[in-house]
Amino acid sequence: MTNPILATDSYKHSHFRQYPPEARVISAYVEARPGGASDVVLFLGLQPYLIDYLGRAVTTADIDEAEAVCVAHGVPFNRAGWQAIVDDYGGHLPLEIRALPEGSVVPAGVPLVQVENTDPRMPWLTTFVETALLRAVWYPSTVATMSWQCRQVIRAGLERTSEDVEGQLPFKLHDFGARGVSSGESAGLGGLAHLVNFQGTDTMEGLLAARRYYAADMAGFSIPAAEHSTMTSWGEAREADAYRTMLDAFDGPGRLVAVVSDSYDLDAAVQDIWGSTLRDHVLARQGTLVVRPDSGDPIETPLRTIAKLWDAFGGTTNAKGFRVLDPHVRVIQGDGMTAETIGRLIERLIAAGFAIDNIAFGMGAGLLQKVNRDTLRFAMKANAMLDAHGVWHDVFKHPATDPAKASKAGRQAVVLRDGAMVAARRDAVAPGDDLLVPVWRNGEMLVRHTFDAVRARASAGLGG
Missing domain, CATH: 3.20.140.10 (nicotinate phosphoribosyltransferase)
Incomplete structure (x- = not known):
């Protein structure tokens, strides 16, 4: 070859x-x-x-x-x-x-x-x-251009609703595409291409490509995150214990941890576990919990999740008049995201009065393979x-x-x-x-x- x-x-x-x-x-x-x-x-x-x-x-x-x-x-x-x-x-x-x-x-x-x-x-x-x-x-x-289009859409949403556009933008679109591409070389070159526009990635081949070909010491970053296997291995009856373990294992000033929360019933997990059983635990932490819906309508589901987190944790209204969740909680939506659906979701959040500060987006094969x-x-x-x-x-x-x-x-x-x-x-x-x-x-x-x-x-x- x-x-x-x-x-x-x-x-x-x-x-x-x-x-x-x-x-x-x-x-x-x-x-x-x-x-x-x-x-x-x-x-x-x-x-x-x-x-x-x-x-x-x-x-x-x-x-x-x-x-x-x-x-x-x-x-x-x-x-x-x-x-x-x-x-x-x-x-x-x-x-x-x-x-x-x-x-x-x-x-x-x-x-x-x-x-x-x-x-x-x-x-x-x-x-x-x-x-x-x-x-x-x-x-x-092509991957860099598709990622660039997403950045344009996200930047426009941040400029309308956020007081920290430049600080937030580099980490607003995360690459989850490594498993969805045709080869390791594709993961490297496609992951590299995304990193031209953003700094969030789980495609480690992209980091190596940036290092090998463009002398980047470290081009992208990630955070500890749960997958369904680590959460469902606890069983449905111990779902709260699985979440509590994540909160305790990955805390610290400025640290983020992402927890997939739709293994059984997303709305119940957000409202009853995160917003009730573990609410005080979340607020007592130094870091930020990032709740991840992973199924359902890609527009309405994350909007509903943010609304439920607002009801449980509250937040502030920024100088632009948009609601920003308490800094202990955020959301990431990776399922069903494209440049078009990201734009639609941003419009729905803005219409509901929420700043784009509250959410990050993720893309997999839609970014690197389609x-x-x-x-x-x-x-x-x-x-x-x-x-x-x-x-x-x-x-x-x-x-x-x-x-x-x-x-x-x-x-x-x-x-x-x-x-x-x-x-x-x-x-x-x-x-x-x-x-x-x-x-x-x-x-x-x-x-x-x-x-x-x-x-x-x-x-x-x-x-x-």
Whole structure:
């Protein structure tokens, strides 16, 4: 699974025989085409690809394995081309990659990455890497963008109801998606993508990805929390004892503990156990109890839970006129949350007079798994060809059956116009104005982003 020659689609192995004989360099770009689920994309994921894929040199053993596979599979194999890469470049692909800074919030239709081969013998190489490169970029960029949309919705709710928007926002959406994704690599890249926007996660692979690829010492945080097995193992008759154990085991100044409370009867647990039997115990603690509903209507159930906690514990009315629960109790809603349902829940809470301070949100597979390449319409397309005489020719498609799939002609640049990123032809832009800058050339990483820098760009794109 790690042979870079085989990290592509089968038909790519026949393409070295398909380009025009005069072709010397092929340029291709990556973009999220307009018309997807978001008008903007939060660009992320190129750096892990450079480190893990292009950073691994091709070996003669890789060539031997790939040749055996391709011959048996029924596709041509470019033995001479790959052997030249090993002999002349130490196994590093002779490519130059230009890209926008990761963490940038970019309008759909603006190129994020542009690739060219640097060896004129290998014009086939640019698009050969499409499969692995596009896969590396579309997934974390899409997850980051979906998380970004949630942040926009939550920020708007906090700005209307909270006196501590910036203090609360980083921990308002928690990632519970590790078990719902297709692989550990997906958990790492998707979990990493969410952490660009928020700091709450239970996806530990995301922490490791942020550490490995972006030098983040610790990108996210979590708290002790119950699951149904730890609560139901006590039996229904001892439900209050199970809850009491959680209160006693995880107390301290500023500490939070989350307790799933719907194993049997959520309303009874909130009203009779938390709000009566254990009420004084909760109020005597130094930390905060976070009650977690995990079933029922994803809008009405958490609203009802907050209302019952208000009846039992009270709270204050803030300067914006919204009710904030006693600091000993809060709620987290993870079941059924999407950007749309989070928005609906926030509106219901506001209509009932509750500040968004009272609740945090969680997402699992809906955040990390329910996306695909078409969510943001990601594509990589060839846009120019350099011939043997040193002349660049436009390369593009414009299908009559689907004009929305038309691709850009000519090598691309990205420039700022009226404060917004827009695509432009590279031959019409002064070199210093192009925001697509070289980040990789012939095995050398030219730019390496830190996670703090990525977050700062994303935050700026969010309006601070």
